Amino acid sequence: MSDNGELFGLIGKLSRLCGTSGDEQDIRKFIMSRLPSDSEVRTDNIGNLIVFRKGAKTPKNKVMICAHMDEVGFIITHITDDGRLKFAPVGGISPAVVFGRRVVFANGTVGVIAAKALHQLSDSEKEKQPKIDELAIDIGAQNAADAEKYVSPGDFCYFAGDYEEFGNGFIKGKALDDRVGCAIMLTLLNEKLPYDAWFVFTVQEEIGTRGAACAAFNIKPDIGIILETTTACDIAGSEGEKRVCELGKGVVVSFMDRSTIYDRELYKLARKAADELGIKNQTKSVIAGGNDSGAVHKAAGGVRTTALSVPTRYLHSPACVMKKEDVTATLDAAREMIKRAADA
Amino acid sequence: MEISEILERLCTADGVSGAETAAAQTACELLSAYTDSARVDNFGCVTGFIGDRNNGRPTVMLEAHIDEIGFIVTYIDDEGFLKVGRCGGTDRRLYAAQTVTIHTEKGGIKGVICTLPPHVQSDSSTAMKTEDIAIDIGCTNRGEAEKLVSPGDRVTIDNKLAKLIGTRVTAKAIDDRAGVAAVLYALELLKGKEAAYNIEILFASQEEVGERGAQISAFNSSASVALTTDVSFAYTPDAKKHECGEMGKGAMIGVSPSLDRGVTNELKALAKEQHIPFQLEIMGGSTGTDADAVCVSHGGIRTGLISIPEKYMHTPVEVVDTEDIKAVGRLMAAFVTGGANNV
Numbered sequence: 001m002s003d004n005g006e007l008f009g010l011i012g013k014l015s016r017l018c019g020t021s022g023d024e025q026d027i028r029k030f031i032m033s034r035l036p037s038d039s040e041v042r043t044d045n046i047g048n049l050i051v052f053r054k055g056a057k058t059p060k061n062k063v064m065i066c067a068h069m070d071e072v073g074f075i076i077t078h079i080t081d082d083g084r085l086k087f088a089p090v091g092g093i094s095p096a097v098v099f100g101r102r103v104v105f106a107n108g109t110v111g112v113i114a115a116k117a118l119h120q121l122s123d124s125e126k127e128k129q130p131k132i133d134e135l136a137i138d139i140g141a142q143n144a145a146d147a148e149k150y151v152s153p154g155d156f157c158y159f160a161g162d163y164e165e166f167g168n169g170f171i172k173g174k175a176l177d178d179r180v181g182c183a184i185m186l187t188l189l190n191e192k193l194p195y196d197a198w199f200v201f202t203v204q205e206e207i208g209t210r211g212a213a214c215a216a217f218n219i220k221p222d223i224g225i226i227l228e229t230t231t232a233c234d235i236a237g238s239e240g241e242k243r244v245c246e247l248g249k250g251v252v253v254s255f256m257d258r259s260t261i262y263d264r265e266l267y268k269l270a271r272k273a274a275d276e277l278g279i280k281n282q283t284k285s286v287i288a289g290g291n292d293s294g295a296v297h298k299a300a301g302g303v304r305t306t307a308l309s310v311p312t313r314y315l316h317s318p319a320c321v322m323k324k325e326d327v328t329a330t331l332d333a334a335r336e337m338i339k340r341a342a343d344a
Numbered sequence: 345m346e347i348s349e350i351l352e353r354l355c356t357a358d359g360v361s362g363a364e365t366a367a368a369q370t371a372c373e374l375l376s377a378y379t380d381s382a383r384v385d386n387f388g389c390v391t392g393f394i395g396d397r398n399n400g401r402p403t404v405m406l407e408a409h410i411d412e413i414g415f416i417v418t419y420i421d422d423e424g425f426l427k428v429g430r431c432g433g434t435d436r437r438l439y440a441a442q443t444v445t446i447h448t449e450k451g452g453i454k455g456v457i458c459t460l461p462p463h464v465q466s467d468s469s470t471a472m473k474t475e476d477i478a479i480d481i482g483c484t485n486r487g488e489a490e491k492l493v494s495p496g497d498r499v500t501i502d503n504k505l506a507k508l509i510g511t512r513v514t515a516k517a518i519d520d521r522a523g524v525a526a527v528l529y530a531l532e533l534l535k536g537k538e539a540a541y542n543i544e545i546l547f548a549s550q551e552e553v554g555e556r557g558a559q560i561s562a563f564n565s566s567a568s569v570a571l572t573t574d575v576s577f578a579y580t581p582d583a584k585k586h587e588c589g590e591m592g593k594g595a596m597i598g599v600s601p602s603l604d605r606g607v608t609n610e611l612k613a614l615a616k617e618q619h620i621p622f623q624l625e626i627m628g629g630s631t632g633t634d635a636d637a638v639c640v641s642h643g644g645i646r647t648g649l650i651s652i653p654e655k656y657m658h659t660p661v662e663v664v665d666t667e668d669i670k671a672v673g674r675l676m677a678a679f680v681t682g683g684a685n686n687v
Contacts, residue, residue: 082581092462096472100438100659102503102514110506112514112661116583118435119632119657129437129471134582138655138663140508142592150509160506161443166454167482172443235458236425236478244464248484289463313480315461317441321480 004328007187008171010034011327014179015163018106020073020090021204022047023156027069031182031201036190048215049201055193059342064198064221064303065188065334066212066292067181067228068205071174072316074103076137076155083141085111085151088132091206095132097317102160103137109150111137111157161318169324170247176320178205180310181227184331188338195342205292209259212292216299223266223304223341224296227334229320230254230309231289241285245311247323250280251330252309256287259294266306269344273336279329282311306341308333347525347666348513350374352505354521358447360414360498361431361553364388366447367410367517371524371547378531379545388549389561394531395542397566404541405567405645406530406676407558408523409551409574409634412516413658415477415499417446420490424483425458428499429474432552435658436471442501442660444479446493453492455481455499503660511666512591518662520551522652522669523573529673530680539680541569551634558634562641569607570647571676572635575664576625578653589653591663594621594671598649602630602639607648614678621671625651650675 019027028049035041039053049069072091079085089098103111113135118126137157141147163173185199198219203211216224234246245252253270255262274281297305310330313321353374359367368384375382375392382392390410395401413432420426426446440459445452458478462468479499483489505515524547531545544567549557551574562570576596579588589596597611615622630636631649639647650672655663 080581084581094440094459094462094465094468096437096440096459096468100435100442100501100656100661102506102661110508110514112508112656112663114438114656114659114661116580117577117657117659118433118437120577120583120587126436127471129469131469138508140510140512140514140663142510146509164454167480168484168488170482172454172456231461231463233460233464235460235480236421236423236427237476238460286464314441314456314459315463317459317461319441319443319456321456321482323482 007183008324010183010186011180012163014183015173015175018158019070020156021070021207024069024203028201031186034186039189044214044218046211046214047203048211050215051189051199053189053193053197055195055197057195059195061222061342061344063223063225063338063341064200064219065185065225065227065338066200066202066296067185068178068202068292069182070203070206071177072206073156073158076151076153078153079144079147080136081144083143083147084136084138085147086136091316093316095129098132098135099130101318103157104160105151105155105157109139111139113137159318170321171324172319172321174318176312176322177229177315180229180327184227184334187331188335194339197338202292209292209295213295213299216296216303220300221303223344225334225337225341226291226293226296226305226307228291228307228309229312229315230284231315232311232313235313244286244288245282245284247311247313247326249282250326251333252311253281253283254307255283257289258287259290260297260305262306263304266304266344269340270306270308270333270337273340274333277332277336279332281333308337347529347669350528351513351521351525354524355505355515355517358500359411360500361411361550363447363498364411364549371410374528375545385561387557387560389557390547391561392545401540401542402569403544403567404680405544405546405565405570406527407546407548407570407572407634407638408527409520410524410547411549411552413552417493417495417497417499419495420486420493422486424481424485424489426479426481426493428477428479433658436474438659439472439477444499444501446481447498448493453481455479501660508663512663513666514661514663516660518654518664519575519657522575522664526573526652526669526672527676529670530676533673533677534680537681540682541680543680548634555634555637559637562638562645565641567645570638570645571650571679572633572638572647573650573652573672574633575654575657576651577657578655580655589623589625591653591655592665592667593623594668595675596623596625596651596653598625598627598631598651600627600631602636603649604646607646611648611650611675611679614682615675618678620674620678
């Protein structure tokens with residue numbers, strides 16, 4: 001069993017780093033600095049960080065474990081004459097979590113996203129959620145020349161959302177999707193491995209699972225294990241199957257989402273393994289979302305794939321919320337699954 | 345202290361309408377640098393007096409409001425989520441997934457306003473209703489939550505002050521801590537100067553729920569003249585130009601049938617004479633600020649309004665230019681030294 005304090009310290013550090021799709025270098029650098037010295041490390045052409053580490057035995061099946069480094073963010077598309085920054089989301093972001101937020105750039109520039117005050121809205125405007133393309137980022141510039149000293153089109157920026165523990169064993173922060181998966185992989189990589197394994201920290205998941213497709217092609221694994229976060233809708237007013245999955249009920253093992261019909265045997269194996277070890281586990285009650293599995297299972301002639309996810313509220317917002325015990329359940333389930341998949 | 349540091353201290357202290365204690369105490373400490381009489385009254389208003397009641401000079405009130413918008417916990421549900429009502433005009437467009445602090449008797453605890461992610465939400469075109477807010481405080485049932493939170497606790501959306509480029513800053517509660525900072529800046533400028541007035545300071549509570557603190561506290565005032573300051577709308581391209589001031593263009597001198605024309609003209613004349621950047625804010629009726637309560641207090645107080653242009657009012661990302669705050673402070677100081685006889 002791992003030291004939980006260390007795991008959540010790692011998650012906090014990873015959550016605070018910024019790296020959206022195509023801008024993952026800071027995350028990659030951080031992870032590289034924490035890899036065991038006996039691992040074989042390379043960065044492929046698209047930016048995936050591929051780590052191979054020998055275990056006690058060579059497995060029957062070649063196993064690849066994936067988590068993505070990128071988070072949702074924004075890219076600057078245009079600077080207006082009056083110095084406002086027009087932007088596009090990188091990854092799926094609801095307009096409701098964009099309005100009234102602060103964003104930060106790599107060079108420390110701070111911006112805010114809002115519009116005219118509610119006092120100035122017509123009755124019909126009051127009911128409307130402004131669309132992202134109607135909004136702009138204000139960095140305090142008085143004109144385009146002023147803004148261009150700090151920001152250029154093509155620059156990325158990020159939600160300003162601090163990582164914190166709160167409530168009874170909960171955490172919140174930006175980019176927990178999927179830095180938690182990265183933290184779990186780093187933790188496992190630094191343990192004694194029962195079998196040789198490939199660990200891939202992928203890029204560009206949020207814009208269509210692009211990095212994982214290349215990684216799977218290059219590695220050609222027999223089995224893919226995707227470590228992820230998944231939508232939990234167990235909030236006030238949400239009942240029955242609409243809750244999708246719930247915090248406090250353990251690791252989520254998926255049988256199907258919008259990108260993948262998961263390998264049935266691996267699904268059953270993951271749930272059985274978790275049950276046998278007393279690891280809380282659940283599945284999703286709605287076919288929703290998708291992850292790197294979508295690319296991996298179709299790659300290189302087909303890869304048997306399973307996904308182990310941490311149930312997460314408010315995904316793709318500055319404040320994703322998780323319960324710590326679900327994170328450790330996912331870590332424990334992943335550790336066991338690497339072992340069992342080797343001979344599955 | 346730099347004006348941005350004063351503003352940072354003021355904005356960091358929380359004070360939702362009717363629960364202004366932390367903000368009022370911070371303002372009271374800052375005011376204590378200028379008078380020993382600074383105190384917080386029973387209604388959360390900060391008051392102070394500078395001068396001598398027996399010197400025969402008239403008294404001017406310098407006023408800003410100390411409260412900020414926010415929420416109040418109304419109910420804790422079976423699963424430990426909090427339902428809330430609004431204190432003041434909160435902006436429905438920005439509720440989703442905001443990090444909030446619930447100000448409990450034992451201190452602040454964190455929460456997040458529930459929302460559904462894009463993966464499962466089909467309609468993203470409608471603003472969330474306040475009645476649909478549920479706050480996630482990391483509890484799984486009512487009993488757990490009740491140990492932490494009580495109905496009546498106030499809630500703020502978090503945002504510490506951050507600097508934008510140039511002299512602009514962003515934070516929550518700049519409405520109206522910027523006004524408090526302007527008054528403090530005026531007092532700093534007046535230090536050691538001969539004043540034409542005795543000065544009453546009022547940082548009023550409960551403005552956001554209908555100018556209540558100002559009404560209560562101004563009843564006890566002996567001022568014959570008042571200068572109130574609040575934030576007003578700075579132009580953004582989606583607004584109407586004629587309904588806004590411009591950020592960075594100085595103090596917005598209010599012109600309104602409800603304000604004293606003599607005070608207003610004096611402010612304009614002083615701004616011109618002393619090269620203080622200013623612009624006019626012309627309103628058809630009342631002003632929607634504490635000026636409305638102050639000017640009709642007891643027998644009537646001749647009241648002027650000087651506003652600070654602000655973008656994104658009533659959001660956690662309000663933006664103000666500290667040069668505009670200084671302009672308002674300079675104008676107030678000019679008025680206090682400028683001579684009662686001119687009014």
